[in-house]
Amino acid sequence: MSQLKKLASDTAIYGLSSVAGRLLNYLLVPLYTSVFLPGEYGIVTELYAYVAFLNILYVFGLETAYFRFASKHSDREQEYFSSAILFIAIVALLMSGALALNATIIVNILEYPGQELYIYWLSAIMAIDGVVAIPFAHLRIRGKAKKFAIVKLANVSLNILFNLFFLLALPSLDTQPLGLVYSSSIGVGYVFLANLIANGALVPMLWKELSHVKLTLSKPLLRELLVYGWPMLIIGFAAVTNEMLSRAMLKYLLPEGFYANQTKLDALGIFGACYKLSIFMNLGIQAFRYAAEPFFFNQASDKNSPKLFSQITDKFIVFGALVFVAVCINLELLAAVFLRNPAYHEGLSVVPFLLMGSLFLGIYYNLSLWYKLTDNTRYGAIISVVGALITLVFNWLLIPILGYMGSAMVTVLSYATMTTISYVWGARVYPVPYKVGKALAYIVGVALIITGYEMISWPNLWIQTFTNGLILISLAIGVYYFEFKKLSIK
Numbered sequence: 476m477s478q479l480k481k482l483a484s485d486t487a488i489y490g491l492s493s494v495a496g497r498l499l500n501y502l503l504v505p506l507y508t509s510v511f512l513p514g515e516y517g518i519v520t521e522l523y524a525y526v527a528f529l530n531i532l533y534v535f536g537l538e539t540a541y542f543r544f545a546s547k548h549s550d551r552e553q554e555y556f557s558s559a560i561l562f563i564a565i566v567a568l569l570m571s572g573a574l575a576l577n578a579t580i581i582v583n584i585l586e587y588p589g590q591e592l593y594i595y596w597l598s599a600i601m602a603i604d605g606v607v608a609i610p611f612a613h614l615r616i617r618g619k620a621k622k623f624a625i626v627k628l629a630n631v632s633l634n635i636l637f638n639l640f641f642l643l644a645l646p647s648l649d650t651q652p653l654g655l656v657y658s659s660s661i662g663v664g665y666v667f668l669a670n671l672i673a674n675g676a677l678v679p680m681l682w683k684e685l686s687h688v689k690l691t692l693s694k695p696l697l698r699e700l701l702v703y704g705w706p707m708l709i710i711g712f713a714a715v716t717n718e719m720l721s722r723a724m725l726k727y728l729l730p731e732g733f734y735a736n737q738t739k740l741d742a743l744g745i746f747g748a749c750y751k752l753s754i755f756m757n758l759g760i761q762a763f764r765y766a767a768e769p770f771f772f773n774q775a776s777d778k779n780s781p782k783l784f785s786q787i788t789d790k791f792i793v794f795g796a797l798v799f800v801a802v803c804i805n806l807e808l809l810a811a812v813f814l815r816n817p818a819y820h821e822g823l824s825v826v827p828f829l830l831m832g833s834l835f836l837g838i839y840y841n842l843s844l845w846y847k848l849t850d851n852t853r854y855g856a857i858i859s860v861v862g863a864l865i866t867l868v869f870n871w872l873l874i875p876i877l878g879y880m881g882s883a884m885v886t887v888l889s890y891a892t893m894t895t896i897s898y899v900w901g902a903r904v905y906p907v908p909y910k911v912g913k914a915l916a917y918i919v920g921v922a923l924i925i926t927g928y929e930m931i932s933w934p935n936l937w938i939q940t941f942t943n944g945l946i947l948i949s950l951a952i953g954v955y956y957f958e959f960k961k962l963s964i965k
Contacts, residue, residue: 503638504751505815510642511663513737513744513818518587518663520747521726524719526597531715533567533605536707538612539847540700545616546772551696552616557689558697559609567605571598589660596667603674610684626680630673637669706852713859717836717866717889721874721882722747728874734821741818746879748814749822749829755802756833759794764840771844781907788841789910793954795834796917800950803827803925804943825883827925832886834918835894842897845905854900862893 507516537559545552574581578594587593614623642665645657661668678685725746729739737745771784802809803826810820846855866889873881898909924946933939 503635504748504813506638506642507666508748508814508816508819511744512741513748513816514740515663515744516748517726517740517742517744519666520722520743521585522593522597522667524722526601527715527719528712529570529601530604531708531711533570533601534563534608534708534711535566535701536704536709536711536852537563537700538608539707539852540704541609541612542616542772543703543847543850544696544699545613553687553689554693554696555700556609556613556687557691558693559700560606560685560688561690561692562697562700563605563609567602571602574598590664592661593664593667596664596671600667600671600674603671603677606685607677607681610681613684626677629680630677633676634669634673637672638666641665641669703850703852706854706856709856710852710859713856713863714836716863717886720863720866721870721879721885722750724870725874725879725882728871729878730875733875733878742879745819745822746825746882748819749825752802752806752809752813752823752826753829753833756795756798756830756837759798760833760837760840763791763837771848781905784841784844785908785910788838788907789913790958791837791841792834792914792917793958795837796921797950797954799827799830799834800921800924801947802830804928804946822879825880827929828880828883828887831918831922832883832890835887835890838914839890839894839897842894842901842909845897845901845907849905851904854904855897858893858896858900861896862889865889865892 507519511519541555541559544555548555575595575598578591578598581594582588582590611623611626614620614626641657645665722743725743726739729742731739734742777783806823806826810823814820843855846852866885869885869888870882873885877884898911901907928946933942
């Protein structure tokens, strides 16, 4: 149990920084949805979708590769560290330079003429993200969760402060003596500028780690990292495809007039804002990944690790199921708090599907340890490509028919398929005694609860609120009974 306690402790620290950071960052959603119209927010949604794709190319799968070899050959960790960062820095310079040189062509293709600044700022953001990825990984593998959390929170706090400055203070204050004048033509570009300034501050905050980089690139070590990492590149790219492609495709596949009195960018903005409500599931997944990835590699040699991994996955599913119910039955309240403009509330029906998709994604991350620990990352790439193809094909089929609801449904289909394939394949290569029956009982159970809940027509808010509390209390008692009284479903 000591290993579980260590993992729980690290997850709590990473979770605190993730929860606090994301919730602080999430305060920007009410700001954006009050300052920008859905069509304007659609621009932010679309461009950050492309950034998510490109960020994978900048890191090139070397983050996980560094975990693998730094834990396997601890005596050469510094060499792997330096080789990974130098390679990423070269890639970042080339890619960001190419984007900046072709900024005019890019904004014209995206139908944002004259907004080259967006591309300049975003290319710089991605370059910094790529370079600091390995220092963050270094903190995790060294168990420096507290510094990791502090730096992440500082980054988020700066991003919020500069968003507030550019979007609220600058338009209303006389800042000309400082040489600053608000430009309405930049508009949503101030979101990217705030992000860039906050990211730039990461360099001095991580300078201690960056200063240890030796300007010597070890070709044998780099070859090891790249051989292990290139399938992780595909895995990462496919993962972002599953998460972001629907938002990129929605703008082009949604028929004109599909939603009354809304343009395609309006629909994209609504979907992007409602997608944010799945953050409450994603927070737990992100915190768990930060702690679990180095933990899995460090525990791989222990003969009892399969049983331990099963216990971890079991508890993760229980936690995820509770979060799913808690968010779904409180959607209207969350929307009132975070989506301040009622125009965004039209898309709330997609949130339960997005949450369930996120739950399957979290389970998949647990199951994916088999190909990482056996150095068979190419198998993970195959599974991820299958998921990406499902996302691509079914979005293409369903968006014209169901709009963004089709995209939400595809999220569940893609991640559930990937989870199933990984479980079946992994059982042959790296057997882990997962409690499949219990997991299915939880997933199906909470899905039925929410389906029944959505069918009820509530006479007033008080009865609905009372029922919500009753549901959560009943589930908490049930989980305590099954989990702590050791009564398990076989």
